[in-house]
Amino acid sequence: MTDLLNALLRHRVGCFVLAVGALLGWLIWSARGALPAFVIGMALAFVLDPVVTLLQRRRLPRWAGVLAAYVALVAIVWALVAFAVPPIARQTRDLIGNMPQLGAALADIQHGIEDWYRSLPLPEDLRGMLDEAIVRAEAAFDEAIRAMLGPTFGTLFRTFGFVFGLVVVPVWLFFVLKDRERIPSAVAGALPPSWRDDSDNVLHLLAGVGGRWVRGQLLLGVAIFIATTIGLTILTLAGFTEFGSFTLVLALIAGVLEWFPIIGPVISAIPAVLIGITISPAAAIAAVVLYVVIQQLENNLLVPKVLGDAVDLHPAVLIVALVVGAGLFGIGGAILAAPVTAAGRDLYRYTFRRLNGVPPADALAQTSRRQTPQLPALPDPALPEPPAEAPA
Numbered sequence: 001m002t003d004l005l006n007a008l009l010r011h012r013v014g015c016f017v018l019a020v021g022a023l024l025g026w027l028i029w030s031a032r033g034a035l036p037a038f039v040i041g042m043a044l045a046f047v048l049d050p051v052v053t054l055l056q057r058r059r060l061p062r063w064a065g066v067l068a069a070y071v072a073l074v075a076i077v078w079a080l081v082a083f084a085v086p087p088i089a090r091q092t093r094d095l096i097g098n099m100p101q102l103g104a105a106l107a108d109i110q111h112g113i114e115d116w117y118r119s120l121p122l123p124e125d126l127r128g129m130l131d132e133a134i135v136r137a138e139a140a141f142d143e144a145i146r147a148m149l150g151p152t153f154g155t156l157f158r159t160f161g162f163v164f165g166l167v168v169v170p171v172w173l174f175f176v177l178k179d180r181e182r183i184p185s186a187v188a189g190a191l192p193p194s195w196r197d198d199s200d201n202v203l204h205l206l207a208g209v210g211g212r213w214v215r216g217q218l219l220l221g222v223a224i225f226i227a228t229t230i231g232l233t234i235l236t237l238a239g240f241t242e243f244g245s246f247t248l249v250l251a252l253i254a255g256v257l258e259w260f261p262i263i264g265p266v267i268s269a270i271p272a273v274l275i276g277i278t279i280s281p282a283a284a285i286a287a288v289v290l291y292v293v294i295q296q297l298e299n300n301l302l303v304p305k306v307l308g309d310a311v312d313l314h315p316a317v318l319i320v321a322l323v324v325g326a327g328l329f330g331i332g333g334a335i336l337a338a339p340v341t342a343a344g345r346d347l348y349r350y351t352f353r354r355l356n357g358v359p360p361a362d363a364l365a366q367t368s369r370r371q372t373p374q375l376p377a378l379p380d381p382a383l384p385e386p387p388a389e390a391p392a
Contacts (some may be wrong), residue, residue, distance in 0.1 A: 017191060036332060041169040044216040045176050046207075048073070052177050066177045070170075084248075089247040093273070102274050109277065197360040205346045205367065209311075213339040216306040217259055223296065223302055224265075225255030231290040232272070242284045246275060254291075261311075261318045261338050265295045311342045 028035070048069045055065035122130070153356070176183070184203050184290035188196040228251035236244035243250075250272050257264035269291035318338060325337030347368055353363035 005359040011075050014192060014195075018196075024226065037169050038172070039332070039336070041173045041176075042210070043214045044073075045173055046211040047181075047218065048177060049180060049211070050215075052180075061176050063174075068173055069177070088248045088252055090200075090248050095246050098278075101278055105206045121200055123346075135207075176224075184221075193231075198354065201350065201360055202347065204364065205350060206343055208368070209339055209343045209346060213342070214313055216301075216311075220302060221255040221258045224258045224298060225251045227294045227297070228254040229292060235290065236287055237282070238286070239321075240276070240279055240286060242275060242279050242283070243287075244271070248274075259335050261322060262315060263319075263322065265291065313338065313342060313345070317341065 005254075048066075050162075051072070052062060052065040054219050055068060056062050060068070119388045169284040184200050187203065188199050191199050212263045229247055232247040232250060236247065250268075253271060254265070254268040257268040260267070269288065272287040272291065273284050276287040318341070321337040322334055325333030325340070326333075329336075350367045353366060354360065358366070
């Protein structure tokens with residue numbers, strides 16, 4: 001017991017900081033209903049900060065740069081509402097109005113699949129097992145969709161905290177952007193001196209992953225929206241004129257679902273394929289080919305250049321992170337699964353190097369460049385060994 005008390009006294013500053021961090025974590029978790037609004041504000045901070053920094057380099061004070069960025073953002077939102085929302089809303093109404101026709105086409109396909117399945121010469125035991133498995137799969141799919149949508153909508157639209165957060169986020173965002181350069185030093189000043197280099201590096205890693213991911217996803221979403229609009233326009237001119245009535249809403253769906261890795265592009269193709277089914281089999285095949293081509297171009301050309309190392313994760317890891325995030329936090333967890341996993345990867349690599357005695361600056365540089373330790377080169381057996389030096 002005495003040794004434990006002595007250890008606590010030696011590390012009393014660190015214990016105090018950890019206790020305060022635990023208290024702050026508990027308070028944040030208790031007020032988690034308001035967090036989605038601040039997540040949106042943080043995403044806007046990542047988008048607007050480069051603009052404010054550029055204006056600052058042009059001799060404009062940061063507070064004036066923040067106001068100028070606010071004016072530009074309001075102008076962009078107004079332009080979208082004035083010119084883009086009306087046609088998208090009209091096409092959305094048309095798409096909803098065509099839902100009975102889409103439902104009838106899907107029902108015909110379902111009946112055809114069921115008739116084919118019933119015509120298979122299967123033993124009764126095997127058919128009973130397959131029927132039970134299909135029922136369980138449908139129930140699991142419905143439950144997964146409900147679990148994904150329920151927590152998010154409950155948090156966003158049923159809590160006072162989110163609405164209050166939306167009101168205060170613009171003011172909070174102004175001070176974050178204005179004092180962005182002083183925030184790391186303020187955080188470091190609240191920590192023990194021996195922790196300050198590591199805290200600066202951790203903030204640098206988190207800001208790097210978050211900033212590149214948010215800006216990259218916005219660029220990818222816009223690129224997918226434009227590419228889908230062009231592709232559907234080409235299909236319309238090729239003779240599948242029905243696509244022209246829903247071009248903008250289908251492109252918007254594709255651009256928004258781009259924020260969901262792996263499964264988002266697959267889900268975004270479903271409405272276009274369903275519309276193609278109501279036209280002809282050739283139209284459905286053309287829609288599938290179009291979305292596959294767009295995703296291949298994106299994965300091989302855009303993603304490596306736009307996102308780079310921000311979310312350099314294997315697809316298998318991304319799928320697991322997506323499922324876990326959606327199961328824990330709904331749609332918000334699914335969207336943030338990729339950057340949170342990438343940030344955790346970088347923190348692990350940085351901490352691993354620091355625990356192995358690498359100085360903070362070198363650990364940060366190696367983590368940022370994704371460097372891995374190099375093994376010493378082995379001597380070539382084909383070359384003769386150099387002669388040993390004679391002792392002096």
